[in-house]
Amino acid sequence: MANPKSAYSIPTKKGKPDTHIIVVWVDNEAGVLARVVGLFSGRGYNIESLAVAEIDAAKNISRITIVTTGTPQVIDQIKLQLKKLVPVHKVADFKREDKKVIFKEMALLKVVGKKKKIEKCLKACKTYNPVILDKSSKSVVIQITALRREIDKMSKKLKSLGLISTSRTGAIAMTRGADVFK
């Protein structure tokens, strides 16, 4: 029930939230990440993961990839508000289930244990392009690239096999085919 004493209106029914991947091309200047992230926190939008790096040193452009959830109205607002920021050049928005877009996340997994357990681990990682970055007699650091939920699954599975430390990047995205987002 509405609080009759509120000076504000009561929240109304909301649409269904969806997961979207928002890609933002920005001038790589001081404070630009704070502007983008501050916009999300200030307006109550959600950030599931964040990946950012300079992609064009000559033009001084960085690419920020943000995974977020929101109702269609909120996602629209996120895009429109981002486009208003002065250092923002363009904003792309992909749905997670979009087949035309590749999403990838990288994880580093440190496993400590006997040789047998380590081998089991490597086997379990097989479908996610495992690369062994470091190896000692009783440990290994494995790099895998996969979707977010796949990495979630792996880190759960490897717990019993001696996984003691996980480090993950946020998701990054790219369209399939010859076209680029304009």
Add this chain to the structure above:
Amino acid sequence: MSKLYSGAEIVFKCLEDQEVEFIFGYPGGAVLPIYDELKNHSSIKHILVRHEQGAGHAAEGYARSSGKPGIVLVTSGPGATNVVTALTDAYMDSVPLICISGQVPTHLIGTDAFQECDTTGITRPCTKHNWLVKDIKDLPKILHEAFEVATTGRPGPVLVDIPKDIQFAKTNYSKPKKIKKVNGKSHNKFTQNEINELINLISKAKKPMIYTGGGVINSGPKASEALREFVRLVGFPITSTLQGLGAFPGDDNQFIGMLGMHGTYEANNAMHDCDLLINIGARFDDRITGKIDEFSPKSKKVHIDIDPSSINKIIKVDLAIVGDVNEVLKSTIKKINQKQNGIKVSNKQKISKWWEQIQKWREKDSLGFINSDKTIKPQHAVQRLYELTKSQDTFITTEVGQHQMWAAQHYKFNKPNRWMTSGGLGTMGYGLPAAVGVQIAHPDKLVIDIAGEASVLMTMQEMSTAVQYNLPIKIFVLNNQYMGMVRQWQELLHEKNYSESYSEALPDFVKLAEAYGCKGIKASNPQELDEKIKEMIDHKGPVIFDCQVDPNENCFPMIPSGKPHNQMILGPNDKEENKITGKGKALV
């Protein structure tokens, strides 16, 4: 080699090239080099305020009443944090401000130096953009860009933070170039198809409604002219938000009053029942819409706005036209005139029934109140003020609260840029410094701050500024000894528990005026009101007018929270038993 200039010189060269005449500011350690340079630039006058918030609001008043950006100059640390309220206010109400702040020298940034604060960090969410100048070579470009960002698209405040060593450092100066639109952020690309669709909707409407906002004012005086032409052409009823008052004449028959929480019965009911709603430069603020689910349920909605993020933010619309109000209206008028016969004749007939309905609502006289010959009713005070000042071009500012709503309801504005009020942020203490800024922009005009006694005490120190520069602003205080709007909510919603809303130990405003070196006038009964108001108007200097009004008066009509437009509470005139007699007083 061309001549090298110091950072401080560049600041002024840039202000000169941008044709700045006034700066509102307050000196301090980190801006001393800029203040030192002031003496060499006679075309720029500095107005010394008494608090940096006052500088911000004064610049807002200047900007709103003149259409030019307001310039603020403050020091680092407390200077910058004090101006944050004014920046946020300007951001909410889309007022172009350029705030230049001093900062500690670059080598001290991040060391918790004396009067250091993260100014760009603090002001990031309340400016359109801000800059920390770390290299003197960037300064000219940044300053010019600051003007560009503040004044184009949907206007707003910007801040340039200049460390003290940068103010001393030297570089070349470059004049403002016609900058290619900042990252393509121009939003004036509506299409002819959209205009055609609008005209199609206009020609079909039986119960149309035009709802205008501050965007019309921001689009310039030409937009108000275009609006008048458009509204007369189509013959539709028009309402306005608080910020849009004055764009259309308040005493015109087609104007059916302000809408929203304290809007008129006819405007709100028309919003609820209309079949076509044309929003011109307004943003569906929550004080306007009431309950979203039941907002104008039967209408096709059109939204004309320069800011794409305003569209579909709160209310889904059927037709969005992103563009400058003036441009959109001009091209609509042109199109209508081309096929004049279609619309002009038939449509006015179609909507005659609608006008009859509106006339019935009007007969409720929702702004009516029970006048008294013993105490001054605040509504009566505003009405008398209007009657006695309407013959001259008067500028009105307000603080925030009941008096603000009464001013909006009972003072009729016939021109844009004559009404300066804090709508979005609702900043108590806005009106007095804003009046200072308005008077600076219009030295020969009558400038009145319709104030409440609680609000005005928040920035009262700016009276000193008014006296220093001999600005004849009139502070018309509707003194009811309460934070009236707070008291009203407590009466209606919190069982008359008047928790902390009564101001004990108020100053004697007449003596206070005298202490500041200006004139104080007090009116305590309706018989002397007119004469005292005339005395205020005729006085050549600044005046504080203590208008002692009925402390128990409430502001009606009112849409209670969570209710749609057609469920308003009307004033005591409309009630069988008169609930709102002086009972509250006993609780004080």
